[in-house]
Amino acid sequence: MKKYIFYTGKTLLGMRMARHYIPNSAHKEEMLREIGFSSIEDLFADVPKGMVKEFNLPEGKSEFEVFLELNEVLSKNKTVLEMPSFLGAGTYFHYVPAHVKYLIERSEFLTAYTPYQPEISQGILQALFEYQSLIAELVGLPVVNASMYDWGTAMAEAALMTVRLFRGKRKKFVVPKYTHPERMAVLRTYGAGPGIEIETVGWNEKGQLNLEELKEKVEGAAGVYIEMPNFFGILEEEIRAIGEITHDAGAFFVVGVDPTVLGIVEAPGELGADIVVGEAAYFGNPMNFGGPRAGIFAVRNDPKLIRQMPGRIIGMTKDAEGKRAFVMTLQTREQHIRRAKATSNICSNEALVAVAAAIHIASLGPRGIRELGEVILKNTAYLKKRLSEVGEIPFEAVNFKDVLVRFEKPYPEIHEALLERNIHGGYYVKPHFPELGEAALFAATETTRKEWVDALIEALKEVS
Incomplete structure (x- = not known):
């Protein structure tokens, strides 16, 4: 039996099983000589000493041994029924109907990647077109892409877009100080290269945007951003007024939204938003340890806005025989046009997540979405x-x-005590907002049971 450098498994009838998992590993020395190195050590000579360490991996195990070990680890997990969770702050436990998972596991959805040949990808293109149509109706803006990585990247792309629309003459982007910290981190990362100036506005006594401070800081801004609900879980009451202040200053109004609230409040497009971003994965997708997600990105029916949208837009047309067909109407990304002309470097979108969201939204319908909210x-x-x-x-x-x-x-002491009582508490906000003191965000969704809340309060009375 031929021997290779890398082996896995143990013995079978006294014979060591050879598995050649890494291509060309037997040609390591030849490849090193070809690129001018005599050893692996020479290749990595520029890496500071102490940075390259031996992994000291254990001996390989059989598949059944691994199965047993993983099940032992998994048995330590607790379900929501065993440990009710009130941890929100951007990731929430929503109920996902069983048929959503069943439908997205169909091969034409599950295995469909970026449709580089859209004419032979009619099924996934139609599904994405339906996603766009549903999101457009929810957010109140007619043009939606399909889709962004998540809410944070959608918000950051919106900031870049507003600056592009001013051709670099305005580089200030105004956001609430209490914007979700992770989204703020993404915004700072995206904005560092183009030199976007991020201006923050504080909150008032209600935990909502301070309008007087906004009026002082909006001058010369390319865009103004708010969230509904905001990071504190509070619904902004003056969204229309914020939009008017923004437009009076000549800036673009960007609204980030949790779409599960849109059955009970006015759509941001109807409140004056030029651009709407948000998180589609709250529909049809489990928490998944915080990902993957699907970022919403929608704009007004304005050619200058549409041409600057990141990602791709799926459109409906007719083929040469007059039959309905779906196409990529717009895909201004670096893989399809000259890099300097691309609006974004987003490559793989979150198509499967978006399809799951579309199935869930369509299943709920207008009445179901209102009742959910x-x-x-x-x-x-x-x-x-x-x-x-x-x-x-x-x-x-x-x-x-x-x-x-x-x-x-x-x-943190309260949180540890709750965990000991099989209750997962809220999200500690003091590291982000020390002025709020020993504060935490506790979350509820449609899955939260009254008895869970009552148990939480009794536990808090004991430990706080």
């Missing part, structure tokens, strides 16, 4: 009421999903 709002209100018994609610406004509560005792 109503149930979440009701559960959030109950959670907020009960939390006020054990901590301080710093902002009195309408909350959706997340509720900010402040404690006297250090929250």
Whole structure:
């Protein structure tokens, strides 16, 4: 039996099984000579000493041994029924109907990658067209792409887009100080190269955008961004006024939205938004440890906005025989045009996540989406009421999903005590906003049970 450098497995009938998993590994010395090196050490000579370490990997195991070991590790996990979770802050436990997973596991969806030959990818193109149509109806803007990586990258791409629309004459992008910290980190990363100036605006006594401060800082801005609901879980009451202030300054108004709220509030497009971004994965997708996601990106029906959109747009037309056909109407990304002309370097979009979201939205329909929002709002209100018994609610406004509560005792100690009682607490916000003190965000969705909230409050009374 031929021997290779890399082996896996143990012995079978006394014979070592050879597995050649890495291509051309037997030609290592020849490849090194070809590129002018005598050894692997010479190849990595520029790497500082101490940075390259031996992995000291254990001996290989049989497939059944690995199966047993992994199941032992997995048995340590606890389901939501065993440990109710109130950890929100951008990732939420929503119920996903069984048929959504069944449908996206069909091979034409599950194995469909970027449709480089759209004429032979009619199924996935139609599904993405339906996704665009559903999101357009939800957000109140007619042109939607399919899609971005997640909410954070969609927001950052919107910032880049507003600057491009001013041809670099305006480089300031105004955001609330209390924008989701992870999205802020993405924005700073995306904006570092083009030199985008990020200006922040604080909050008022209700935990909403301070309009007077916005009026001072909006001058010369390319865009203004807000979120609905904001990071504190609060629904902004003055979105239309914020849009008017933005437009009076000649800037573009960008709204980030959790689409599960759109059954009970006005669509951002109807409130004056020029660009809407958000997270489509709240429909049809489990939490997945925070990913993958699918970022929403929608704009007004304005050619100058449409031409600057990142990603791709799927359109419907007719073929040479007059039959309905779906095509890539716009794909201004670096893989398809000259890199200098590309609006974005986004390559693989989140097509499967978007299709799952479309299936879920279509299944709910207008009535179902409204009822979903109503149930979440009701559960959030109950959670907020009960939390006020054990901590301080710093902002009195309408909350959706997340509720900010402040404690006297250090929250990490409270959190550990909750875990010991099989309850997963909220998201600690002091590292991001130290001025709020020992505060945490607790979240509720349509899946939150009354008995879970009651158990949480009883536990908090014991430990806080």
